[in-house]
Amino acid sequence: MNLEQVSLHLEAYKEHDQILDAANYLIRTFNLEHENFAGFGFREELSPNSMLLTAEGQLGHPQKVMIPRNIFDFDLSLVLNMLAHEMLHVRQKAPGQFIEDKNEREFQAYSEMLFHQIFPQIPEVSDFHKKFFGNKALEYYRRMGENSQLQQKYAGQKLEVEQLINQIS
Structure with a gap:
């Protein structure tokens, strides 16, 4: 699936305010899943021009990735890189390999x-x-x-x- 098709899917999710579902769609579509991933949650938005994502949880325990509600207002390539960054943290904090x-x-x-x-x-x-x-x-x-x-x-x-x-x- 190319980025244009992915963007169309994301727009549909955004129209229905399904931001967490959209984030899960990206995780599945781009094969970022990991057994130490505990799902997404919302964090405070920084501003319309910047975003912060975090992987939260103790070392050796499942990690929840916190995203701002406006995450899909940003360039899709940037969003995917930010998600990959946090999903790498999810792996880095997994039991037995943290x-x-x-x-x-x-x-x-x-x-x-x-x-x-x-x-x-x-x-x-x-x-x-x-x-x-x-x-x-x-x-x-x-x-x-x-x-x-x-x-x-x-x-x-x-x-x-x-x-x-x-x-x-």
Whole structure:
């Protein structure tokens, strides 16, 4: 199914104020499901120009992804990348495989938004958003601690992020 067809489905959901159903439709359509996913809930909208999604729940327990009601007022490619980011957090917090360090989780999730290694079916975003996500990945990399084991583990990926940002700039 192409993005135009998906957009038409989303419009129908929006007309009937079925925002959570629309989000579930995207999760199914783009194969983002995971057994640690506890469903969607609503969070406060930031503004008409920005959105925040979060995966909420304790490490090792099911995660609920909180979305703003206006999520489908944004570019579909951006929405899909944001959902994939949170669904990666759902996986990262699953029992038996959770990643404890928040900086590592965020670095992985922002890197995924750039390179789509785990979710190759997710479309790319604009260069503006790639640069933003790349800089967020680098920010979390810095927070891992200078020359820490985590930084060493992700040094290669960090270089890829920097190269991508340089290509865009």
